[in-house]
Amino acid sequence: MTLRFYAVAYLIFLYAPIALLPIFAFNDGTIIAFPLQGFTTQWFGELRTTPALHEAVKNSLIIAVSSAVIATLLGICAARAGQMETFPGKGGVIGFIMLPLVLPEIIVAVSLLVVIVRVMGLPLGNWTIILAHVLICMPFCIAVLNGAFAGLDKSMEEAAMDLGQSRWGAFRLVTLPLIAPGIVSSLLISFTISLDEFIIAFFLSGNSPTMPVYIWGLLRFPEKLPVVMALGTILVALSIVLLTIAETMRRRGLRRAGLKDTGGFL
Amino acid sequence: MNELIRLRGIHKFYGDFHALKGINLTIRKGEFFSLLGPSGCGKTTLLRTIAGFEDPTEGTLSIDGRDMRRVPANERPTNMVFQSYAIFPHLSVAENVGFGLRKDPRSKDEKTRAVGRALEMVGLAGYGTRRATALSGGQRQRVALARALILEPKVLLLDEPLSALDKKMREQMQVELIRLQRHVGITFILVTHDQEEALVMSDRIAVMFEGEIGQLADPETLYRRPVSKKVASFIGMMNFLDGRVTAEGPSIAVEVAGLGRCEVPAEQAPGGISAGAITVGIRPETLAILYEGETTDRRVVDGVVDEVVYYGDMTYYDVRVDGVEKPLTISMKNLIGRPVLDVGAATRVVWDARSLVLLAG
Numbered sequence: 001m002t003l004r005f006y007a008v009a010y011l012i013f014l015y016a017p018i019a020l021l022p023i024f025a026f027n028d029g030t031i032i033a034f035p036l037q038g039f040t041t042q043w044f045g046e047l048r049t050t051p052a053l054h055e056a057v058k059n060s061l062i063i064a065v066s067s068a069v070i071a072t073l074l075g076i077c078a079a080r081a082g083q084m085e086t087f088p089g090k091g092g093v094i095g096f097i098m099l100p101l102v103l104p105e106i107i108v109a110v111s112l113l114v115v116i117v118r119v120m121g122l123p124l125g126n127w128t129i130i131l132a133h134v135l136i137c138m139p140f141c142i143a144v145l146n147g148a149f150a151g152l153d154k155s156m157e158e159a160a161m162d163l164g165q166s167r168w169g170a171f172r173l174v175t176l177p178l179i180a181p182g183i184v185s186s187l188l189i190s191f192t193i194s195l196d197e198f199i200i201a202f203f204l205s206g207n208s209p210t211m212p213v214y215i216w217g218l219l220r221f222p223e224k225l226p227v228v229m230a231l232g233t234i235l236v237a238l239s240i241v242l243l244t245i246a247e248t249m250r251r252r253g254l255r256r257a258g259l260k261d262t263g264g265f266l
Numbered sequence: 267m268n269e270l271i272r273l274r275g276i277h278k279f280y281g282d283f284h285a286l287k288g289i290n291l292t293i294r295k296g297e298f299f300s301l302l303g304p305s306g307c308g309k310t311t312l313l314r315t316i317a318g319f320e321d322p323t324e325g326t327l328s329i330d331g332r333d334m335r336r337v338p339a340n341e342r343p344t345n346m347v348f349q350s351y352a353i354f355p356h357l358s359v360a361e362n363v364g365f366g367l368r369k370d371p372r373s374k375d376e377k378t379r380a381v382g383r384a385l386e387m388v389g390l391a392g393y394g395t396r397r398a399t400a401l402s403g404g405q406r407q408r409v410a411l412a413r414a415l416i417l418e419p420k421v422l423l424l425d426e427p428l429s430a431l432d433k434k435m436r437e438q439m440q441v442e443l444i445r446l447q448r449h450v451g452i453t454f455i456l457v458t459h460d461q462e463e464a465l466v467m468s469d470r471i472a473v474m475f476e477g478e479i480g481q482l483a484d485p486e487t488l489y490r491r492p493v494s495k496k497v498a499s500f501i502g503m504m505n506f507l508d509g510r511v512t513a514e515g516p517s518i519a520v521e522v523a524g525l526g527r528c529e530v531p532a533e534q535a536p537g538g539i540s541a542g543a544i545t546v547g548i549r550p551e552t553l554a555i556l557y558e559g560e561t562t563d564r565r566v567v568d569g570v571v572d573e574v575v576y577y578g579d580m581t582y583y584d585v586r587v588d589g590v591e592k593p594l595t596i597s598m599k600n601l602i603g604r605p606v607l608d609v610g611a612a613t614r615v616v617w618d619a620r621s622l623v624l625l626a627g
């Protein structure tokens with residue numbers, strides 16, 4: 001009973017600030033404090049008339065979509081390979097791919113920065129962030145896709161080949177449709193991770209920041225705080241929608257394969 | 267003899283594990299052939315080798331005179347019914363059955379008609395638009411059959427196709443499979459660990475143990491003339507008694523422990539024997555209990571009922587006989603005027619030298 005009380009208190013403590021976001025996003029006052037001053041949509045309006053923000057959002061979307069697609073494609077290959085009985089160095093390779101899960105992002109950011117700028121002498125840009133985001137998204141993609149592949153009867157692909165299809169044909173006509181929910185789920189999760197990632201984007205963005213970096217920049221101007229709140233509200237809503245879709249797809253995939261649910265991210 | 271598949275010296279290693287140990291086999295056109303053996307003996311491995319999903323480490327395989335080395339599964343004249351059926355869950359029944367026709371140059375209408383015919387053949391006419399996942403186990407099995415047969419393969423490979431069905435359904439499908447095989451005339455190779463299933467369905471059976479073929483014969487020969495103790499105990503029930511060969515020749519003189527001396531023709535030692543200690547096999551149904559008032563001109567030995575197992579139509583008795591190590595199992599039809607005996611009842615057992623099988627070791 002007491003344990004449950006602590007758990008609830010803890011959750012409130014964690015999530016209360018998020019609940020405050022929409023409250024102050026609609027509050028008619030520049031100071032983030034109670035009592036509330038009245039209802040306004042002024043801050044959302046201001047979002048629309050800030051070109052720098054639009055640029056940042058565009059960067060973020062380019063990066064998030066590219067990272068999601070690349071990480072998911074690589075994830076499909078890796079998860080498919082992981083399903084094979086064995087290949088040389090299988091354990092090591094899979095472990096290596098999952099490593100970013102425990103690697104601090106700041107390490108990834110700094111080491112990539114050093115390699116790209118110092119060693120290779122290349123300019124920073126969206127592509128450098130994409131590179132790093134693919135790295136940190138991969139473990140999540142693989143976790144989701146492994147689940148999708150594990151639920152797959154191994155004889156499905158063989159049956160398709162037995163019925164005249166090539167290896168690729170069997171994969172395209174049978175495996176791919178069956179893991180489609182997992183692919184959608186993987187795309188959405190990595191999109192979400194990339195979209196609100198800050199540390200790497202902060203270190204590796206060139207002249208044109210991503211949205212989280214832009215928001216961080218805004219924080220220096222107290223009068224801009226409500227605008228940040230408005231932006232944050234939109235982001236939280238978007239994240240919740242995307243993750244819900246991702247989880248729904250993952251569960252549908254399991255059901256389609258006739259499997260019991262064994263976890264997931266939500 | 268019309269040979270279709272020829273396997274010569276097939277070996278398969280998984281790492282250090284020797285899964286197939288030199289399989290030599292010839293399978294004829296149009297026959298219902300079974301690979302029978304305990305779980306893990308390599309039946310599936312052998313079937314998958316024929317299908318092209320496993321490469322033999324050594325040895326040659328040819329189908330219809332064509333060497334199958336480096337011929338991938340999708341180019342072999344074989345089709346397979348998988349143990350899990352592997353029905354594609356995202357496709358309808360008709361799309362499943364028509365899957366193999368994707369590369370077929372025929373028109374769409376003709377393909378639709380072919381699918382209809384295939385479904386009709388397995389008794390699923392009108393099920394085409396259903397979702398494959400909405401079918402029962404028996405229906406999935408039929409879809410898998412139709413899907414494989416629509417390509418008119420030279421060989422249909424079936425990996426324990428009936429093991430997932432309940433007893434009633436299984437017996438019904440056995441009959442249907444036999445009928446289907448006669449109808450299409452395609453060579454069927456069935457993998458099973460169920461000896462009864464193999465006996466009921468097959469023209470010929472290869473019994474496998476640990477990667478080797480123990481005996482290859484038609485069901486009756488396999489049952490009546492097993493070549494080894496292993497085969498004899500795997501197929502049906504068999505009493506094993508100690509014996510000793512006292513004279514060899516076209517007629518073999520044997521001293522059977524507990525039963526006495528007798529002469530049997532050499533063909534009752536199908537595996538070959540040598541002088542000295544042997545094992546004598548007797549099937550339970552070739553022994554009989556002599557009831558009060560019955561007479562026989564066959565040989566009789568005294569015994570005591572040790573255990574009674576009642577099956578309704580049959581009763582199995584374990585009867586202890588002096589000089590025989592384990593009680594003899596005897597099966598008796600429960601005919602009118604034959605009361606079921608009680609444990610401990612003194613009885614007489616009828617036996618016949620013509621039903622003995624002499625086995626080495």
Ligand SMILES: Nc1ncnc2c1ncn2[C@@H]1O[C@H](COP(=O)(O)OP(=O)(O)O)[C@@H](O)[C@H]1O
Pocket residue numbers: 085280283285303304305306307308309310311312
């Ligand atoms: N891919 C594989 N890797 C390693 N061992 C295998 C593989 N496939 C089968 N085996 C082994 O080979 C033996 C025969 O397997 P299998 O042909 O499936 O037997 P059966 O179908 O008669 O039950 C088993 O001991 C099994 O563990």
Ligand SMILES: [Mg+2]
Pocket residue numbers: 306309310311426
């Ligand atoms: Mg098997």
